[in-house]
Amino acid sequence: MNLQFISDSTGKTTGVYIPIKEWNELKSKFKGIEQEGINIPDWHINLVRKRNEDYKSNPDNSISFDLAIDDIERDL
Known part of the structure; x- marks a missing residue:
């Protein structure tokens, strides 16, 4: 998986970028992954x-x- 980590000005990781192709593969593999408020x-x-x-x-x-x-x- 080709993840890119997003950091703030202090170097603290604040997020992650998942390419859309890989996100779509995850969604098909793990039903409900998009569900908010788990x-x-x-x-x-x-x-x-x-x-x-x-x-x-x-x-x-x-x-x-x-x-x-x-x-x-x-x-x-």
Whole structure:
């Protein structure tokens, strides 16, 4: 996918540009992707926030995505 990231004057990423051809492919693959106001349950939002706080307070207790996948694959 050929994404282009949009940054503000401080260098902070503020958006992303997806070429229309690739956007149309995503729309056909993921029905409802254009839907605005997707409702995420409060319990899910709270869980993600809690996990984020846990990580920020002790990042040494986490492992990389690749290591997590390796662990999962070993258990299969």
